[in-house]
Amino acid sequence: MSDVPVGGGEPQAPTPAWATSLERREHAQKLKQTRPDPGAPRVLDVDHVSIERGGKLIVDDVSFFIPKGEFVCLCGPNGAGKSTLLKAVMGLLEPTRGKVRIGGEPPERARHKVGYVPQRKSYSMDFPARSVELITAAVRGRWPAHVKPEERERARAVLAKVGGEKLLDKPLAGLSGGETQRVFLARALVTEPALVILDEPTAGVDVSGRAELLRLMVEISRSDELAAILVTHNLGAVAHTAERIVYLEAGRLLGWGLPDELLGQSSLTALAFAGTDHARHRDEE
Amino acid sequence: MDLITEPLSFAFMQRALYAGLAVSVVCAVIGVFVVQRGLAFIGDGLAHACFGGIAIGLYLGTDVENAVWMAIPFTVLIALGIGFVLRSSHLRGDVATGVFFSFSFALGILFLGLRSAAARPVNVESLLFGSILAVSPEVLNVVLIVSATALVVTLLLWSRLAYAIFDPELAAVSGVPVAALEYLLLGQTAVVIVVAVKTVGIVLVSSFIVIPAAAGRILGTTLARATMLAVAIGAAGAAFGLVASYHLDVPTGATIILTHCACFAVALALSRR
Numbered sequence: 001m002s003d004v005p006v007g008g009g010e011p012q013a014p015t016p017a018w019a020t021s022l023e024r025r026e027h028a029q030k031l032k033q034t035r036p037d038p039g040a041p042r043v044l045d046v047d048h049v050s051i052e053r054g055g056k057l058i059v060d061d062v063s064f065f066i067p068k069g070e071f072v073c074l075c076g077p078n079g080a081g082k083s084t085l086l087k088a089v090m091g092l093l094e095p096t097r098g099k100v101r102i103g104g105e106p107p108e109r110a111r112h113k114v115g116y117v118p119q120r121k122s123y124s125m126d127f128p129a130r131s132v133e134l135i136t137a138a139v140r141g142r143w144p145a146h147v148k149p150e151e152r153e154r155a156r157a158v159l160a161k162v163g164g165e166k167l168l169d170k171p172l173a174g175l176s177g178g179e180t181q182r183v184f185l186a187r188a189l190v191t192e193p194a195l196v197i198l199d200e201p202t203a204g205v206d207v208s209g210r211a212e213l214l215r216l217m218v219e220i221s222r223s224d225e226l227a228a229i230l231v232t233h234n235l236g237a238v239a240h241t242a243e244r245i246v247y248l249e250a251g252r253l254l255g256w257g258l259p260d261e262l263l264g265q266s267s268l269t270a271l272a273f274a275g276t277d278h279a280r281h282r283d284e285e
Numbered sequence: 286m287d288l289i290t291e292p293l294s295f296a297f298m299q300r301a302l303y304a305g306l307a308v309s310v311v312c313a314v315i316g317v318f319v320v321q322r323g324l325a326f327i328g329d330g331l332a333h334a335c336f337g338g339i340a341i342g343l344y345l346g347t348d349v350e351n352a353v354w355m356a357i358p359f360t361v362l363i364a365l366g367i368g369f370v371l372r373s374s375h376l377r378g379d380v381a382t383g384v385f386f387s388f389s390f391a392l393g394i395l396f397l398g399l400r401s402a403a404a405r406p407v408n409v410e411s412l413l414f415g416s417i418l419a420v421s422p423e424v425l426n427v428v429l430i431v432s433a434t435a436l437v438v439t440l441l442l443w444s445r446l447a448y449a450i451f452d453p454e455l456a457a458v459s460g461v462p463v464a465a466l467e468y469l470l471l472g473q474t475a476v477v478i479v480v481a482v483k484t485v486g487i488v489l490v491s492s493f494i495v496i497p498a499a500a501g502r503i504l505g506t507t508l509a510r511a512t513m514l515a516v517a518i519g520a521a522g523a524a525f526g527l528v529a530s531y532h533l534d535v536p537t538g539a540t541i542i543l544t545h546c547a548c549f550a551v552a553l554a555l556s557r558r
Contacts, residue, residue, distance in 0.1 A: 090457075090458050091458070092454070092457050092458065111458060111459065111460050114458065116454075116455065116458050118452065118454060118455060127321060127450070127451045127508070128502060128505050128506055128507055128508050128510070128511050129451065129507065129508065130506070130507060133507060133508075134451075137448055137451075137459070138455075138459065140444070141448075141459040141460055141461065142444035142445050142447075142448050142459075142461065143443075143444045143445070143446075143447035143448040143451065143508065144444065145443065145444060145508075145509040146509065171506060
């Protein structure tokens, strides 16, 4: 992987302040601007972060940043250090070296600025809860025994935004994979965060639902000018929607740049098509 | 009305009712969290750990009455040990509990065997099956104080505990001190179980934790409703079982548990309609 360019060699042209994220991306591609404008306001700043656990170096001197409104795909094979890095971003883990800043603040003081969509397998699936309670819990920071009318209205409005208004009073245990992730996306958006972390959000969702969910996430990120990190193994499905790719392997940052540029590299292409029909046909040949 | 007032005209039955209600209510509230956390087996594990603590107390020369109180720090340590293994390994709750269950019960048998031949014999049967009808006014006071304290602490932390049990990671992202809450829940469960062992015995105490909580969980569509139903089933089962055992002249602890089991069966049937 040493041949993967980390980019940033070209002089960075300033990006117009008025640009939407999509326009910024096209603008960056035109200028071959591999990395975001260093002068842009940064929502997330990962600065020379190393994380050791049990005497093992899991994340090794990783630096990148995400400006306002950028949709970034964080990818890499199993054991690359993605989840550990995410924990540091969410303030659940203190980096051994380096620092993480969210809107200029350490993560533990910027929790209200982060929305998190977890993997479907991570929570108690048989917990007696309805969507309205899950969304209200994100606002209160604790589980509600009773939901007030204004909290209910807020939950309804954010569910409507993700096309899940009818799910308001449904028990979580009875929802399909796609419906569940819509509710969790609403939960992440209800606090009006600056950064949304999407941790393998389409895992456990059927194929048709995946594309729809992904489209929804990108659309909201762009319309609300949210910075978003999507962690996924299925790079093929997101490579052309993400504005930039951050690629980790064995804890090291091996690529950070535009999808078209990085996907030309062999190991990233293998990751993009892993488990797809393309990969099966190629293996058969 | 004589069916209810006649048995409750006796002081020992009144004490049994108060103790039964206190233990069943606090166990039901804690049980909802314990069951949801996948630790239904922990009631059994900690009750047997309590036996290990009692045996150490007896070895050190106390009588059975006072040895129970010496069991509190031992059982709390075992509970925290289970919590530590859960958090620092990938083992499931039943495995971690099983290991500590075996360790503390074996330790209990070892210490009972180490007592001198001249030591007073121990009525193991009263330890195993308890005797709710023999609750003294002093023991009742302790049961009421411990139950009320545990209930207040759990209700104060209810919303944070619930969030932490639903998804520890999401709760931590929201600033909930997940690890501290989990250790507190386990430590509190240990204290409640030791006190409950005084009334219903080692073998039956876990039923107070698991059965009302499981029945409440079946019928409750939200955690708050599941908790209220568990409390109602736990308390009603304790009161009905106590009175029924008086009239039928059968063991009280077992009658209470069988009443809870009947409530569980009804809850299951209702949920399938």
